[in-house]
Amino acid sequence: MELEVALQKYFGYPSFRQGQKEVISELMQGRDVMAMLPTGTGKSICFQLPAMLSPGVTIVISPLLSLMEDQVQQMRSEGIKSVVAINSFMNRDERDDVLRRLHSFKIIYISPEMLQVAYIQKRLSQLKIAYFVVDEAHCISQWGHDFRPDYLRLGDVLERLGHPPCLALTATATPAVQEDICERLKMTEPSKRIYSVDRPMISYRVEHCQTAEEKIERVKELVRTLNGPGMIYFSSRNWAQTCARLLKKDGIDRVAYYHGGLSTEDRLLIQQQFMNGQIDVICCTSAFGMGINKKDIRYVLHFHYPTELESYVQEMGRAARDCKPSVAILLYSEEDRGLARMLIEGKQISDDQLRQLLVEINQLTEWDSRVEKMLMERVGCHEIALRAILYQLEIRDVLIHDQIKRFSVDSMYTSIREFWQNHFYHKKAKLEAFERWIETKQCRRQALLTYFSEELLTRPDECCDRCGATLARFLVNQEGHEKEPLKPWKEALGELCGQSEWVRQ
Template identity: 35%
Template sequence: MDTALQILQRYWRFSDFREAQKPILEAVLSDTDLLALLPTGGGKSVTFQVPALVKPGMTLVITPLVALMENQTAQLQTLGISAACLHSQQAPEQRRKTLTGIPQGRWKLLYLSPESLLSPPAWERLQQTIINRIVLDEAHCLTSWGSSFRPDYHRIGAVRRSLGNPPLCAFTATATPRTQQALVDLLGLQTPKILRNSPYRANLYLQVRKIWYPQQRLKEIQQFLTQRTLETGLIYLRTRNGTEKLAAHLRTLGFNTAAYHAGMAAEQRRETENRWLDGKLKFLCSTNAFGMGIDKPNVRWVIHGNTPLDLAEYVQEIGRAGRDGQPSKVLLLASEPTGWLDPTDRDLHRHFRQQYLEQRKKARQQLAQLPKTGTYRLEDALSLAILHEQGQLQWKTPFDYLLNTQSFQASAVELNTMEGYLGCRGCRWQFIISAFGWPKQSVCGHCDYCCPKAAF
């Protein structure tokens, strides 16, 4: 720890680590496998960046976010630390420079996506250098379903074995006990240390409102925004079309906003993201494609225009509010339970669940056609990931698999876990912390049940 503290003081100019960082730092320095549940903004990056400078060799940081890769790399370079990133949007010359530096031992930290990691040019060079640690950021992508699901995350356990079995540290903001165990199993973590922080945030005020007809949703959003014209926020919706329509409608009313979703060109997404970070846009109308790795401290509110698929996704998204510790509002607009008067949420959930079931049906059908042992093919990526999640496929290397048709385990994806939250007749924060495996506490005073007269 003494060497780590000296590095922190030399490069970051901090006198000491935060208390919440110290247990994580100790685990990383001890070279054990680690699963750490730490909210974004909790200072997790320093807990693996400092150890990367303590040990010889290079630390691989696997993240799905290009913007985060570039921001982290730029910050480290500003501090005088040799860091680089590798992604598909880079200029060819920059990519060549980064790749050339890998076998030369030029980089102490290399940020890259799982897809870039497993590309032939990168993989060939990674086997020519010493990897002292693999860090997996946003590890929930391994068990998420939908736009955040990344099939190549399922090959990371095999990546570690093929690179000399360095320690593996996985970070995520939220995970239920079931998801934590799934992450341990799918990544092949070896007697890992598991460090958790409670998801409870005393400065977030939670409210759920029932929507009885489609126009009410627009009226509720408009009324909420009219009272907060100077505040920064986020509106989450389930579909790309929904974000476009809502952003266009709100602009006609004079609100300074834009849509954001994965269907936009990468450059357009980055421009929109930067305009929001710089305060040029007060809020965004976004799918869940936005937010991972974003740390904007003064977000005063988060609205969910539709009910999220699961509680972990919801907690992850509301956690983007109030990072500065100031009181912030969280509003969920949920269609009335029967879906008779407002079928929006019911139809969306039915659509996404059907997609989910169809993909798993396709994977099971493909199981009968795949050879007992085989090699990764891009067109099979999703099915192979699903079979791995269900325990019916093992990655021998990142590119070669072995089928196990006798084994089957339930998916870690938890659909419809929001129903209990919407229908709970008690403290909403108590419901959340209980769902994430923490003992219930006294009433929070920060939700519409405990404090119904609070000014939402």
């Protein structure tokens, strides 16, 4: 079957987007592929279509449980039922049932943490594996912007599964991160399909505000005047909820907030209402966006800026998936600098905490999740820091299959402290690079591409505020149109579950 015919059959698309066919063709030829495609260009098709066309099972490593669930539900809604996500949302009976039927699925989504479970690895090794896919592959690199220690073990898992063709996918990776990904996944002469991070249909804009109160007023003004739908990113759950409440208080009703602390049911409801056009504005944290395939987002605002350009490119790249003009606006005040540094430092571990942690671990003989929770509470360190240090103990042959060998606390402290300081300095350097981009007097698009070692070949008409772009073309048509009223949540959830009549009764 020709690839275009298969694309239409399984997903209803008449043609491929840039890079998709090339990645798919090389993967189906049995090659390892490192692919970087911009946010919103359909990276998931690059593994979903080969999975449907090839014998065996495709394993997809994904960092977010909500992202896995979203992609599974989306495929099932398209009539593709042979897909499953193995995650902590399942109860034991559900998981056991899925593990018994693994051979019946074409695509298995799984988190890197769940993939470390010995029994799951054993069951997967008994299957014919067509492809091994690492989504959000920048997480595997210690130089990536969302470093996840559990990703570092994927190269060994891939080897134990016989090294089927491997596809590493990301939207944002510098050349150094690309090389690190290929090395850590032990790729064999990988094909590199690297496409520009530029999104020419998105106009970039930074606006300086004096205070948070001034930013709130500017958000209200922008939401009233910009053509939507839109997204507003915040650094905390509390800010997302507060701003949504203030917008509603100001008479803007079709607003909701979204963050990782919501229940699965609430997240599902809000996503579907946003997708269906019943909500115009989402006030959210970075937890929202991955896997949300809404094509008509016209603006993305940042009330707080993230700590690196890579995250910013991914978040603002959720606009303009339909290739129509959109705008990304970052609101900036001097007091944001302290907040950004707090976000970085909050995931660090102090010298005293590191020594205490090593002393505690050296008194143990074996490791399990209960010990992990107890140590985090006792030492007061962030989960990310703890897992990074545990990985350092693994590669130093101290933590082996949950068994702990005795070690010299002083020498281990010196070694790991050096690693952690390098990691912290790298995070600070990324933040400083982002802040230079905010303050640049040059073309923002060129400055962003330079960070990713690219050149700007063609400057779009509405490039950025430094190039004279304005908001005029993004403002609401004064004639407007009547919007569908937001439905009560029970009725909306009932329709989503196919039970609208039952809910109304």
